[in-house]
Amino acid sequence: MVKGKNKLSKIVLLSTYLGIWAISLVFFWIFAQDDDAMAYAILVFYVLLPVATVITAFFIGKNDYYGKRKWLYSVLFGIMYMLAEYATFSAANMIAFDKINMPDFFMIPIGTAISLIGMSIGFCINKFNERSRKK
Numbered sequence: 487m488v489k490g491k492n493k494l495s496k497i498v499l500l501s502t503y504l505g506i507w508a509i510s511l512v513f514f515w516i517f518a519q520d521d522d523a524m525a526y527a528i529l530v531f532y533v534l535l536p537v538a539t540v541i542t543a544f545f546i547g548k549n550d551y552y553g554k555r556k557w558l559y560s561v562l563f564g565i566m567y568m569l570a571e572y573a574t575f576s577a578a579n580m581i582a583f584d585k586i587n588m589p590d591f592f593m594i595p596i597g598t599a600i601s602l603i604g605m606s607i608g609f610c611i612n613k614f615n616e617r618s619r620k621k
């Protein structure tokens with residue numbers, strides 16, 4: 487029962503993050519106007535995605551999901567952060583100017599660092615709780 491509950495928790499956690507990520511992209515293409523670009527960028531790239539990343543990574547670290555491989559998920563979060571920008575502003579730029587742009591790979595370490603903050607906090611809480619249970 488516990489193993490099945492853990493698996494379901496992982497699926498729900500990652501699905502929620504991917505849902506937030508996907509909705510932010512859909513919102514850009516359907517609802518955002520030219521004069522909304524700055525507000526969208528601030529809301530999504532400085533608030534929504536970083537908060538969703540920190541919270542998701544926190545629970546991965548706190549619940550020790552994926553064992554030692556959990557740290558690799560930080561890189562995955564970094565790639566998702568970069569892809570969000572590439573699928574919105576870069577794609578709009580490519581459409582407007584009819585040219586292909588390379589992704590901004592510098593965003594990967596930024597997204598990874600954001601994820602590592604949440605993962606580290608969750609990991610520390612997990613280790614503290616393990617030590618408390620042993621006493």
